Amino acid sequence: xxxxxxxxxxxxAAQAERRLPSVSVAVFHRGEIVWxxxxxxxxVERRDGATPEHAYRIGSITxxxxxxxxxxxxxxxxxxxxxxxxxxxxxxxxxxRAAGAxxxxxxxxxxxx
Numbered sequence: 001x002x003x004x005x006x007x008x009x010x011x012x013a014a015q016a017e018r019r020l021p022s023v024s025v026a027v028f029h030r031g032e033i034v035w036x037x038x039x040x041x042x043x044v045e046r047r048d049g050a051t052p053e054h055a056y057r058i059g060s061i062t063x064x065x066x067x068x069x070x071x072x073x074x075x076x077x078x079x080x081x082x083x084x085x086x087x088x089x090x091x092x093x094x095x096x097r098a099a100g101a102x103x104x105x106x107x108x109x110x111x112x113x
Contacts, residue, residue: 004035015040022050071104081106 007025015023022040026033036052073079077087085105 004037007035008037008039011037011039022054024050024054024056026050026052079105 005029011023011025014020020040021044022038022042024036024038026036028034037046037055038050038052040050042048042050042056068070070079070081083105088105
């Protein structure tokens with residue numbers, strides 16, 4: 001189905017290039033894990049080796065998932081990126097209700113380009 005040796009090489013290169021303590025990846029097919037690998041150290045101080053079962057803090061990756069989900073909704077015609085955010089998120093804009101009414105779902109900085 002895929003070349004696990006090549007994925008191992010890519011993981012090792014990414015870890016070395018970015019000087020990461022560890023890298024963990026899982027490949028899913030039809031909802032099932034078909035391949036997983038972890039390299040490096042999950043805990044550098046304790047010298048614990050990383051495993052596919054280690055839990056990591058999610059960090060900023062949620063922004064990517066959120067963006068993908070919003071764009072999928074756009075593709076289905078369920079979200080208009082130029083509609084005000086308040087149309088989808090109650091209370092958007094916080095105390096400045098007018099700002100929430102104007103703020104589009106689309107990133108205004110990118111929309112201007």
